[in-house]
Amino acid sequence: MVKVGIFGATGYTGVELIRILSKHEKVEIKYLSSQSYNTIAISDVYSSLLGFCDRVLEEVDFERAMSECDVIFTALPSGHASKIAREAVKKGIKVIDLGADFRFDDYSIYKEWYSGEYDGYDGIKRVYGLPEIYRDDIKEAQVVGNPGCYPTSVILGLMPLLKNGIIEGKIIVDSKSGVSGAGRSPSQNNIYAECNENIKAYNVAKHRHIPEMEQELSKIFGERVSVVFTPYLAPMTRGILSTMYCKLKKDIDVNTVYDIYADFYKKEYFIKVLKPGHYPATKSVYGSNFCHIGFEVDKRTNTLIVMSAIDNLVKGASGQAVQNMNIMFGIQENTALDIIPIYP
Numbered sequence: 017m018v019k020v021g022i023f024g025a026t027g028y029t030g031v032e033l034i035r036i037l038s039k040h041e042k043v044e045i046k047y048l049s050s051q052s053y054n055t056i057a058i059s060d061v062y063s064s065l066l067g068f069c070d071r072v073l074e075e076v077d078f079e080r081a082m083s084e085c086d087v088i089f090t091a092l093p094s095g096h097a098s099k100i101a102r103e104a105v106k107k108g109i110k111v112i113d114l115g116a117d118f119r120f121d122d123y124s125i126y127k128e129w130y131s132g133e134y135d136g137y138d139g140i141k142r143v144y145g146l147p148e149i150y151r152d153d154i155k156e157a158q159v160v161g162n163p164g165c166y167p168t169s170v171i172l173g174l175m176p177l178l179k180n181g182i183i184e185g186k187i188i189v190d191s192k193s194g195v196s197g198a199g200r201s202p203s204q205n206n207i208y209a210e211c212n213e214n215i216k217a218y219n220v221a222k223h224r225h226i227p228e229m230e231q232e233l234s235k236i237f238g239e240r241v242s243v244v245f246t247p248y249l250a251p252m253t254r255g256i257l258s259t260m261y262c263k264l265k266k267d268i269d270v271n272t273v274y275d276i277y278a279d280f281y282k283k284e285y286f287i288k289v290l291k292p293g294h295y296p297a298t299k300s301v302y303g304s305n306f307c308h309i310g311f312e313v314d315k316r317t318n319t320l321i322v323m324s325a326i327d328n329l330v331k332g333a334s335g336q337a338v339q340n341m342n343i344m345f346g347i348q349e350n351t352a353l354d355i356i357p358i359y360p
C-alpha cells in the first residue's frame with residue numbers, strides 16, 4: 017500500500033483528493049493537515065465523505081507527516097510547498113504539489129508572476145506533471161509540479177497541432193472556468209450574487225498561467241509560442257472550457273485534423289477526441305479525469321478553432337495529481353480514476 021499525506025486537506029482540491037484516494041485500492045491515507053479545523057474529522061467538514069474518510073485532521077507537522085507517508089500531496093496556496101518538498105526529498109519521500117511552486121523550468125519566472133514566500137528548488141529534481149508529455153520522467157520523479165487547470169486544458173488541446181507544425185506560434189485563447197477554480201476561501205469576486213447569472217473576464221492578458229502555457233507550448237513547438245489569454249469566471253461550480261484560435265500554415269480540412277488528433281492521442285486513456293461536428297461541453301467531463309477535445313476549420317479566415325473541456329478539480333488538479341502518483345508508484349495509471357462523468 018502507498019501511504020499518503022495531504023497538506024491542505026480542507027480546501028477544494030484537498031477534499032477532491034480524498035474523494036478519489038478513499039476509493040483507491042492501493043492507497044492508505046495516513047495524514048491530513050489543516051490549520052483551521054484540526055482535531056475534528058474531515059467528514060465533519062465535508063459530510064460528503066461520511067463513512068468513506070472519517071480521519072481526524074491534524075495540525076501542520078512535517079515530522080509526523082514524514083514519518084508516516086511515502087508521498088505527500090501539497091494542496092496549499094502557491095508558495096508553501098517548496099519548504100515541505102525540501103524536507104521530504106531528504107527523507108526519500110515523494111511530493112506532488114498542486115500549486116505553482118514546481119511548474120517552472122526557471123524559477124525566476126515564478127518570482128515574477130506569483131507572490132508569497134518561496135524557497136526555490138535548488139537541488140530538487142522536479143518534473144512538470146502532465147503525463148501525456150512527461151510520463152517517463154514522472155516515473156522517476158521525486159517532486160512533481162502538477163499543472164495549472166487552464167494550462168492543462170490548453171496544452172492538451174494544442175499539442176498535436178504544434179508537434180505536427182501545422183499552425184503558427186501566436187495563439188489566442190479564451191477559457192471559461194467554474195467558480196471552484198478560485199478555491200474555498202471567499203472573496204468578493206466569487207460570492208453568489210457576483211457569479212450567478214453572470215460571466216466576467218478577469219486578469220485579461222496578465223493571468224499567471226500565461227508563462228506556464230508558453231513554457232510548455234514552446235518546448236513542444238521547438239520555437240517560441242506566445243499566448244494571448246482571456247480567462248472568464250462562468251456561473252457554474254466545476255469545469256473549464258478553453259477555445260484556442262490558431263492560424264493555419266496550410267490548407268487542411270476538418271477530417272484530416274481529426275485524423276491527426278486521433279492518431280496523436282490513440283494511447284491516451286484520459287483524452288477523448290470528438291468526431292468532426294461534435295464540440296466539447298464541461299458537463300460531459302464533470303467529476304471525471306477526462307479531457308474532451310473538438311475542433312472546427314474556418315476556411316474563410318484560415319483559422320483552426322480548437323475547444324477542450326476538463327473538470328478543473330479533477331484533470332485540472334486532484335485527478336491529475338493521482339494519475340501522477342499512480343505513475344510514480346508503478347500503479348496502473350487509471351486506478352481510482354476510471355469514473356464515468358456525471359450527466360446531466
Ligand SMILES: NC(=O)C1=CN([C@@H]2O[C@H](COP(=O)(O)OP(=O)(O)OC[C@H]3O[C@@H](n4cnc5c(N)ncnc54)[C@H](OP(=O)(O)O)[C@@H]3O)[C@@H](O)[C@H]2O)C=CC1
Pocket residue numbers: 023024025026027028029030049050051052053091092093094096114115116163164165196197198199200201328329332333
Ligand atoms: N481549485 C482549483 O480548481 C485548482 C487549484 N489549484 C491549486 O491548488 C492549490 C489549492 O487550491 P484549492 O484547494 O482550490 O484552495 P482552497 O483555498 O480551497 O484551499 C487551500 C487549503 O490550504 C490551507 N491554507 C490556506 N492558507 C494556508 C497557509 N498560509 N498555510 C498553510 N495552509 C493554508 C487551507 O485550509 P486550512 O486553514 O484548513 O489549513 C485549505 O485547506 C492552490 O495552489 C491552487 O492554486 C490548481 C489547479 C486547480
Ligand SMILES: CC(=O)N[C@@H](CCC(=O)OP(=O)(O)O)C(=O)O
Pocket residue numbers: 094114115116163164165193194195196197198199224225247249
Ligand atoms: C476561477 C479562478 O479563480 N481560477 C483560478 C485558477 C488558477 C489556479 O488555481 O492557480 P494556480 O494553480 O496557478 O495557483 C485563478 O484564475 O487564479
